[in-house]
Amino acid sequence: MDIVEILFTASFWAAAIRIASPLIFATLGELICERAGVLNLGIEGIMVSGAFAGWMAVYSGTGLWVGVSVAMAVGMLFGLLHSTLTVPFGLSQHVVGLGVTLLATSSTYYAYRLVLPEVTSPPKIVAFQPYEIPLLSDIPLLGPALFSQTPLTYLAFVLVAVVGLVLYRTPLGLAVRAAGENPAAVAAQGLSVTAIRMGAVIIGSGLMAVGGAFLTMSAFDSFFFEMVNGRGWICIALVVFGSWRPGKAMLGAVLFAAFDALQIRVQQTSIGAQVPYQIFLMMPYILSILALVVMSRRAEVPAALMVPFNKGER
């Protein structure tokens, strides 16, 4: 099967949408943080913690949606930690972010080893199953690709619209964007920059954790070490690629995922089998860097990104 044929199969596009889903959750989360002026490098670790927390909750007997909420809550907790240190205390967002990633990852692994001390292959849960949307899923090609996904995937795409609407059409969204562009103006309006930024980081971190939970509860059905595998860092690149806009970021995620789905399929062709598989695995990372180079020239970075705000300071 050659590449052009692959592009016209429903299973390819279904895979692309599935691979894009966790990226969309986490990218939206990072986007919200950065729009409020905070770079959240905790993303990689928060995704790990969400992946474990959601899966663990379901494994110990809760429903799937409760599991998603547990993951979100754990992510928000790390968001609270991150934002407390970076917003009121104004500590380096690079250092705190990497610290949160390390803390979230290591405490997740610690918890995993406490709960399952000796397992070599982790237990499975009954994950989210695809739900075929009536009528829409009957459309040829598009139906099986777009409308036979798991509920979490639908949620991811709905969230793109919700985040876009909130950011651009509500006073709350205006306040969040202003906190990332001109915090002094926000403070002059009598609003608390601290509260807005902390809120954004907490909500954003919650979404990152849901992105992680997608991996263990929808894409796969158990938890593995290293399963997030740099997806968080890729989401940071996707935010830049999407010029800090939800719709564009989603497009970037789908494009990226399509490429990822394609490389898996090309690997299995006769020509692909002759190329070392590492080359294919490198592609997503190389693609992210190239995207950054292309986009960063015209990216509209939030003006106050990574600039702490200390009231009364000029």
Added chain:
Amino acid sequence: MRLEPINNPSFGRKLVPPALALSATIVIASLLAMIAGANPFSVLGLIIKGAFGSKFALLETLNRATPLIFTGLAVAVAFRAKFWNIGAEAQLYAGALITVLLGTGALVWPSGLILPVIALIAVFAGANLLLVPALLKTRFGVDEVVTTLLFNFIFLLFISMLLEGPLKDPMGMGWPKSARLIPEARLPRIVNGLRLHWGFALAIISALCVWVIQTRSTLGYEMRAVGLNKQAAGFAGIPVNLVLVKTALLSGGLAALGGFSEVAGLKGSLTLDLSPGFGYTGIIVAMLALLNPLGVVIAALFVAGIFVGADSMSRAADVPTYLADIMLAISLLLMVLAIMLTRFRVVRD
């Protein structure tokens, strides 16, 4: 609340917050050990004993500290100029790669010649690996955090490809592992019979050199100026981009030297598990050292001690070894907070 700078912090002000941070780390670690069903006091005792309690333990800690000194220096140099090099992991592997490329038979020279040559070329390779993100930053304004991070993944896959392809040791029983270095390309031990190689001495010398560069040279002054205020530095006539590139070269070179030291001094060949995240841990080392090159040596010993101690504690007390990583993460976060509190006071409004 807001923060107000303190002009002349008292001695107590400088001492209390870091001490509290350290104590809080120990308390949290103890609580976590209790959750795992162990006696917290014995766990802490086991960590200290496992790290410093015997000659063997101490040498193990010094060995583990060696690569951390290199990566810690690499990060400290870069962060001082606010160049966020998170890619020390890849640069370390670049140095390791050069070491096995040249040291497994490509060059057959006496030790006194082959070792310096390999070390220099390793430094060159590591420096050049970081040159790409540095130029992307200065030319295109691409954030170096993301590029250096992604480079780690790319470069490790590249090493994996080489180890399963051209570099694979035919005698390696199928493992993805390079051939062993020739004896001339091995760093000798400092004292015969003690398991500590010259890489440790090289690390200490590097720390001293970096300290001299930072405090006694124009480049060091320029690096600090760029880190403190890029605009002001540019206004004062400092070529900001050039300084950033030089910083990157120095940083990448230092990390690569760590890879050279690990392969030539300790392992003797290259595998994919050469570094259990030395590059990332270097960030913790550098931050705990307040980016001071001499402090890096002490911080590296502390961090290595926790890792080595936690390994032996884990075997004895059945507490997952990830406790070490948690302790380091907490101490990192609390320490940056504590350092800030030595210079600012929190005022309620």
